[in-house]
Amino acid sequence: MDSKPIVSRITIYPVKSLDGVALQKGMIAEGGCISHDREYAIADENGDFIIGKNNSLIYLLRSTIDVENGMISFRHQDETIWHRFKLQNEKQEINEYLSAYFGMRVTLLQNKQGRFMDMPDVSGITFVSTASLQSVSGWYNGMDMEEVRKRFRTTIEIEGVTPFWEDHFFAKEGTAIEFTIGSVTVFGISPRARCVVPTRNSETGETIFAFAKTFAKHRAAAMPGWSTLEAYGHYYHLTVNCHVPAGEIGKWINVGDEVKIIGEKILQ
Numbered sequence: 001m002d003s004k005p006i007v008s009r010i011t012i013y014p015v016k017s018l019d020g021v022a023l024q025k026g027m028i029a030e031g032g033c034i035s036h037d038r039e040y041a042i043a044d045e046n047g048d049f050i051i052g053k054n055n056s057l058i059y060l061l062r063s064t065i066d067v068e069n070g071m072i073s074f075r076h077q078d079e080t081i082w083h084r085f086k087l088q089n090e091k092q093e094i095n096e097y098l099s100a101y102f103g104m105r106v107t108l109l110q111n112k113q114g115r116f117m118d119m120p121d122v123s124g125i126t127f128v129s130t131a132s133l134q135s136v137s138g139w140y141n142g143m144d145m146e147e148v149r150k151r152f153r154t155t156i157e158i159e160g161v162t163p164f165w166e167d168h169f170f171a172k173e174g175t176a177i178e179f180t181i182g183s184v185t186v187f188g189i190s191p192r193a194r195c196v197v198p199t200r201n202s203e204t205g206e207t208i209f210a211f212a213k214t215f216a217k218h219r220a221a222a223m224p225g226w227s228t229l230e231a232y233g234h235y236y237h238l239t240v241n242c243h244v245p246a247g248e249i250g251k252w253i254n255v256g257d258e259v260k261i262i263g264e265k266i267l268q
Helices: 056-060 091-102 130-137 145-152 165-169 211-222
Strands: 006-012 021-023 025-027 040-044 061-066 071-076 083-086 106-110 125-129 156-159 175-181 184-193 237-243 252-254 259-266
Touching: 006 025, 006 252, 056 061, 071 091, 083 091, 091 106, 125 130, 125 165, 125 184, 130 145, 130 156, 130 165, 130 211, 165 175, 165 184, 165 237, 211 237
Parallel strands: 125 156
Antiparallel strands: 006 021, 006 156, 025 252, 040 106, 061 071, 071 083, 125 237, 175 184, 175 259, 184 237
16 A cells, blocks of 8 residues: 545535535544534424435525534525524524425424434544545546535545545454544444435436446446455445544544554454
8 A cells, every 4th residue: 555645625514415515624523523514404393304315305405504603594506695594593594494495394403413424323424535536427427526526425535545445444344444534543434335315416406317326337347456345235335434432522634634544443
């Protein structure tokens, strides 16, 4: 391994299933996630999240958030005017706007402990290489890098490595790969199996026919010879699920930090 992996991009998604925010640095928060990542989620009256898997309107809802000043803004994809709200003082107004948008009663929930993650205990952050995203963009006509990023919604992107180098971050089931990002210790747990969301355009919800089949064919062909991905049953995987120990809370990950592999550990 002559590669020198470097953090090239940090992205958080403050509202689950909505738009991402690029950062130069991110602090490890409770729950082992980057601070403010998936801190908010939109839920219906049954407490079920409104996400891309179950509601196509989510793809047409644009959002921005200013955490420092406690502001959040929304607009429909076809609108130019943003609807701005104070996160703490205008909760009712936020819920009224979102309920009108989705055509049913919904609530914007908040959780700072990472519990809105899909797999909060084993995947507070996810990893992918820039080279992998570039490869995937070439598998589909007209799909650029930004669209690939929006579909797969990865927290940490690394450069300076070959495609699918991040497969080094997992081994066989029941083990973890310890590595460091700057001063932060992280454990790679498993490759991330993908759902229906990446098959859909990030801003329209339009589906690419046979997306997963095409992906799996190319992923198998491009898999590094040393990768253990085959042991996970199929090739519709991209990015790596990673766990950050509680002792790392308060530390920072920065764009430019070097990534170093320590070695394989047995999961307890």
